Structures are given as structure tokens and as C-alpha cells.
Amino acid sequence: MASLTYLSGFGNEFASEDPRCPGALPEGQNNPQVCPYGLYAEQLSGSAFTCPRSSNKRSWLYRILPSVRHKPFTAMKCEDLTESWNEVDPDPNQLRWLPFIIPKASEKKVDFVAGLHTLCGAGDSKSRNGIGIHVYACNTSMTDSCFQNSDGDFLIVPQQGEVLITTEFGKMTVEPNEICVIQQGMRFAVNVFGETRGYILEVYGAHFELPDLGPIGANGLANPRDFLTPVAWYEDRRVEGYTIINKYQGKLFSCQQDFSPFNVVAWHGNYTPYKYNLENFMVINCVAFDHADPSIFTVLTAKSTRPGVAIADFVIFPPRWGVADHTFRPPYYHRNCMSEFMGLIKGHYEAKEEGFQPGGGSLHSIMTPHGPDEDCFEKNSTTVLKPERVAEGTMAFMFESSFSMAVTKWGLQTCQRLDKNYYKCWEPLKSHFNPNWRPTSK
Known part of the structure; x- marks a missing residue:
């Protein structure tokens, strides 16, 4: 596994280029007539163009081929990934689940996408307002395929097994007791190293940010300097039948292309994937x-x-x-x-x-x-x-x-x-009420 380095920070403007191509980032402008190394300039926007500067999110990617070069998307089976909130009647009871089962590789090979299961949620990705809570349980790395969530952000919480996440921005290794966020529209693939399980919080229509501190003051909770962003890494690889899987309006679609999407040589901006160590x-x-x-x-x-x-x-x-x-x-x-x-x-x-x-x-x-x-x-x-x-x-x-x-x-x-x-964990609770109780003198 390649060693990884990161830039640190949260919500700021970053710039990164693969060290194999020094000078790949254009100087002085975002979209020159001819980019260094003959690259294509492509912007990924996570907010409306006219959002206030403080909430405007976008990054420029300088890539070998643009992401538009693919065959048409066609519908694919969603398995247990869903946005259908009316499949069963509502249940207001306290609910608890035993550890979710990880499939055995000897019985069936399951990668990250096939291992996604929606547990609960609300709202609507079409109206850009809502959430989904999913679990993933898998045993096999994604091969010549990647995932893109057009509906919202994924906050991924590994519970068992580290994951190596390759993104258009670079690579991140994320272990249990760390989290990572893959924001809307970013393409990524997940490599695993055995039986792997975790949780995902998906939000539609908003991005994750640090909470305001109010009276706490300037310091406390999660510090911006501890959020880590990957350094640019690219592969110039031609692949027959590389699959892009797109989650769109709660459904899955796939398309084919003949090259790896992880062909970004350099990037800059404030709309990136990132990770954080809970310690x-x-x-x-x-x-x-x-x-x-x-x-x-x-x-x-x-x-x-x-x-x-x-x-x-x-x-x-x-x-x-x-x-x-x-x-x-x-x-x-x-x-x-x-x-x-x-x-x-x-x-x-x-x-x-x-x-x-x-x-x-x-x-x-x-x-x-x-x-x-x-x-x-x-x-x-x-x-x-x-x-x-x-x-x-x-x-x-x-x-x-x-x-x-x-x-x-x-x-x-x-x-x-x-x-x-x-529910039985509360049944033994008994009354301690004593009508004759009186406060003791201090």
C-alpha cells in the first residue's frame, strides 16, 4: 500500500498536484486556453454559483480526460439501498439491532456498493431535503468501478476493518475510530482487506460543517487543523468497461467508459473529501x-x-x-x-x-x-x-x-x-417513591 500524505485544515482553499507532474496547476487563472501537460480543466461545484463567499464550495480539477466522456447511464438493481420510506408501516418503538452480518467471502463476494443497506431515513433527494442512514458490510474491494452520489454527502464511519478510499482528489486510508466525508458528486472506490463493516450518514441539500462554538469560545470540540485532505494522485489507465455507478434520486444507475476516473493530476479549491481522527x-x-x-x-x-x-x-x-x-x-x-x-x-x-x-x-x-x-x-x-x-x-x-x-x-x-x-431492559425499573421522605438537614 502506498504511503499517504495529507494537507490539513477544514473549509479553506487548498491546492495539490501529483509530484510526478510539477507545475500541473495553472498559474494566475483557473481555465487557461491550454492547461499544463495538455490536461483538461473541469470544475466540481458543491454549491450554487451565487452562494456567499463563506459558503461557496467548488474545486477545479486538472485531468487527463474529462468526466463527461462516458456511455449513457442505465438503471441497475438497487438491492437494499433505497429512498422508499413507505415500504412498511411506521414503528414508534425503541429499536435496537444486533451487529449487522458481514457476508463471508467464501460464500459470496460483496463489495462496498453491493454491501450498502438503508436502515432508516426521511425526506426526498429530489427536493434536496432529507437524510438516509445506511450500513455497509462487505468483504471484497471494488474492481474497475467507482461510486458517485449525486443525491448528497456521505459521512462514513468504519467500525470493523480499515478502508482505502481512492477519490478523484487522491487516496485516504480510513480506520475504525476515524471518519471520512465524501461530498456530493465526488467519485470514489473502496478497497477493503477482509471482512469490513461500518455506518453511513447521508444528507441531501446541505453539507457538513463544524458547529458554532458560541460561549465555548475559540477552541474546543473538533479543531479545523485536524481535518485531513488527500494529496493529488493520478493513474493514466485505459480499461475496457470501467463502470461508474451513480446514485441519483434514490436509485442506482451505471455507465461504462474506457479509462480510470482517477486521472486528476492536480486540483485546487475548497470542495474536497476529508477525514478526521475521533481521538x-x-x-x-x-x-x-x-x-x-x-x-x-x-x-x-x-x-x-x-x-x-x-x-x-x-x-x-x-x-x-x-x-x-x-x-x-x-x-x-x-x-x-x-x-x-x-x-x-x-x-x-x-x-x-x-x-x-x-x-x-x-x-x-x-x-x-x-x-x-x-x-x-x-x-x-x-x-x-x-x-x-x-x-x-x-x-x-x-x-x-x-x-x-x-x-x-x-x-x-x-x-x-x-x-x-x-424493551425488556427497562421492565425491571421499580418505583422508589417514598411519600414520607423529608430532606435531611445540612
Whole structure:
């Protein structure tokens, strides 16, 4: 595997060229009459041309052949990737899934695209407003094919097995406890090295960005300098029947061309794929009393048009110190106006140490109550409070959305991983009510 280098930063203007072709980036203008090395100039726009400068996203790619040179797209089978939210009746119950099954390569070879399964979602890619939550489970690298999502951005969360993602901008190795974002329209291929599984948050009509810090100040949460962007890398390779797979309006289409799409020799702009190591997250936490809202753990957000309301937030629960006094420290019992999908990359989640497993997930829908199981409640109601490490060796995360999400037929029936006994973790909760209780004098 080739060694990789990266430029660091988030949301800024970058420039990169393959070191094999020095001077491939034009000087002084984006689209010269003749580009260096006889390359084609091509712009990839992730926003409207007239967006304010602060939110305008675009990159210029200097490539051996332009992406327009391909045969017509034709429809292909979608398997379990869907945007049909009415396949089954709504289910407002607390839902939990056991670890999703990874197919055995000895039984069937499954690459990243074939291994995509939609679990839940809402909205509509045609109207550019909504989200999809998917899992991927695969065992084989993509060969002479790549994927392009015309509907939205993919935030990819590996859970088992590292992935080598080749993009038009260069290559990225992404391991469990790292994430990467492949933005709308970017072509990429995924190489795996054995049984591989992870989660994907897809957003339509918005891009992920860093949350505002407000009273936190200038520093905290995910720092811009820790986001990494690939360096330009190209291959000049002719291939009979190279396949471009395009996700468009919730359906899959494919076309053929006779060259590799990863033929970008140089690029510059602020619309790129990027990765982030979750270990670099600067945790903000309570240091006096009570339990802060999980929004203090937001890594990335995709904002809606309503101030303070997100299409989706990506939130993590990393190792940290718990020091709050006179406080029930785990998450409190809760109902709210957001949908909360949780996944577990590794370890044991503090509020449910049994049942919620790495590679599985849970969904607590809008206004559906949820919170610690009985064992967690009893233990943390009587424990002696002292500073302690929380979530050591663990990384849980949450995809939180203002949309009321529908679960797919695959999620409720076909995958056969739905834990139908999930509700039982709260059944042992008993009343501690004492009408004769009186406060003790201090």
C-alpha cells in the first residue's frame, strides 16, 4: 500500500498536484486556453454559483480526460439501498439491532456498493431535503468501478476493518475510530482487506460543517487543523468497461467508459473529501453538577434553514473524565423532538453495557422515551461520586436529526438483526417513591 500524505485544515482553499507532474496547476487563472501537460480543466461545484463567499464550495480539477466522456447511464438493481420510506408501516418503538452480518467471502463476494443497506431515513433527494442512514458490510474491494452520489454527502464511519478510499482528489486510508466525508458528486472506490463493516450518514441539500462554538469560545470540540485532505494522485489507465455507478434520486444507475476516473493530476479549491481522527476531539464536559446535553459532543453538523435546528448532527461519546457532584452521571431519561440513531464502534456504552454491541445500532424516534437500563440506573444512583474515567476504550456515536425517520423493510424484517427484546431492559425499573421522605438537614 502506498504511503499517504495529507494537507490539513477544514473549509479553506487548498491546492495539490501529483509530484510526478510539477507545475500541473495553472498559474494566475483557473481555465487557461491550454492547461499544463495538455490536461483538461473541469470544475466540481458543491454549491450554487451565487452562494456567499463563506459558503461557496467548488474545486477545479486538472485531468487527463474529462468526466463527461462516458456511455449513457442505465438503471441497475438497487438491492437494499433505497429512498422508499413507505415500504412498511411506521414503528414508534425503541429499536435496537444486533451487529449487522458481514457476508463471508467464501460464500459470496460483496463489495462496498453491493454491501450498502438503508436502515432508516426521511425526506426526498429530489427536493434536496432529507437524510438516509445506511450500513455497509462487505468483504471484497471494488474492481474497475467507482461510486458517485449525486443525491448528497456521505459521512462514513468504519467500525470493523480499515478502508482505502481512492477519490478523484487522491487516496485516504480510513480506520475504525476515524471518519471520512465524501461530498456530493465526488467519485470514489473502496478497497477493503477482509471482512469490513461500518455506518453511513447521508444528507441531501446541505453539507457538513463544524458547529458554532458560541460561549465555548475559540477552541474546543473538533479543531479545523485536524481535518485531513488527500494529496493529488493520478493513474493514466485505459480499461475496457470501467463502470461508474451513480446514485441519483434514490436509485442506482451505471455507465461504462474506457479509462480510470482517477486521472486528476492536480486540483485546487475548497470542495474536497476529508477525514478526521475521533481521538483528536477536545471534549467539553460538566465539572460541577447535572448532565450536559449531547450537543456538546458534536463533531460535524448539517444545518437546516431554521436557526439552531440541524438536518443532522454527528455526535460522539469519547473517553473523558466524569467529575460532576450530586449528579446522576449517565444520560437521563428523555423524550425529545429529534430522532436519535446510535452506533458503537468499540467498547461498551455506559448507559447500556449489555445488549448494545459494536457493529449494531439503536433508534429512538421523535418523542419516544429512552434512557439507562435498570442495572445502569441502580448502580449510578448509589455509587460514591468521585472523579472517574468514563467510556475508557469505548467510542459510541449518534446521528441526530430533526427529521422523523422511517425504518426500511430491510431494517425491520430482512436483515433479521432486530432485537425484539430491547424493551425488556427497562421492565425491571421499580418505583422508589417514598411519600414520607423529608430532606435531611445540612
